[in-house]
Amino acid sequence: MEEVEVVVAHDERATLRVGDVFLKVDADRARTDVEVEAMAMAPIPTPEVLWRQPPVLALAAVRGTALGRLGEPSPASPAAWAAVGAAVRTLHDAPLPPWPGRSPDEIAARLDVECEWLVANGVLPIDLVTRNRHIAEAALRPWTPVFTHGDLQITHVFVDGDEVTGVIDWSEASRGDALFDLATLTLGHEEHLADVVAGYGTDVDLDVIRAWWSWRSLTAARWLVEHGFDPSAPGCEFDVLRSRM
Incomplete structure (x- = not known):
């Protein structure tokens, strides 16, 4: 019997895994x-939908x-990172x-609310929050919308050697x-x-990418803490914020 x-x-x-099937249970249809x-x-590899019976979605493993x-090397x-950059460009x-x-x-507005929470609850020093908030503001400029995944964490991207085999967890796509x-x-x-940008194949504003690093680390902290994750673990969100100082 499979575990x-x-x-x-x-x-x-x-999300549960049974053999080569992932069962995602989400009350928000x-x-x-x-x-x-x-x-x-999406014009890039994604999991095969096996069946759907709300609130459960069954997907094949990639x-x-x-x-x-x-937090880990x-x-x-x-070359694999560059291939991911090319897939993202597609x-x-x-x-x-x-x-x-x-x-x-x-x-x-979300940045304002989350920075206030971090300071009011003593989660991070005010100078750290203030510095990263200033950096994050560079991301808040007009942009030309594209088809984005919306939550493209590295745990959501799968590779086999230098080939991108699947991108998972598309619920934030927009x-x-x-x-x-x-x-x-x-x-x-x-x-x-640099590998990702090389694969992406066009000039990007690195300062804006760094601004989004600060924005995401600031705005994700409360959700992570409240859902049992640790943004203070080595190499994670709080270390990203400290690296901007």
Whole structure:
């Protein structure tokens, strides 16, 4: 009998693995709707949808291994990181999804709220929050929307050798800023930024990518803490913020 592996579980959603099948349980049907439609539209490798019976979505496992994990050295080669950059460019060049993403004003408002929470609760020193908030503001400029994954963490990208075999977890996909995807992908792995940009194949504003590193690390902290994750672990979000000082 195959074992049931709990991949991730918190009060919003859970993912289980049974053999080569992933079962995603999400009470928010809208998130699952976005995930299924985004995977159908994306011009890059995605998991096969085996069946869907809300609130459960069954997906086939993708071949290969994750590009890496935040806080740990990536086992993937520079060529694999470049291949991921090329895949992301293919996604960004695709037709836009029909649903909108967040506006710069919404993103700025979230930054305000989360920075206030970090300071009010003594989670981080005020000078660290203030410095990174100033850096993050460079991301809050007009951009031309592209088809973005929206949560392109390295654990969501799978490679086999130098080949991209699958990108998972599309529930945050939307129209958005291309540099946000590139920043999420390279968060905590700045040493691979040049590889990704080389594969992406066009000039990008590195200061804006760094701004998104600060924005994501500041705005993710409360959710991570409240859902049992540790942004203060070595190499994770708080170290990313300290590296900007």
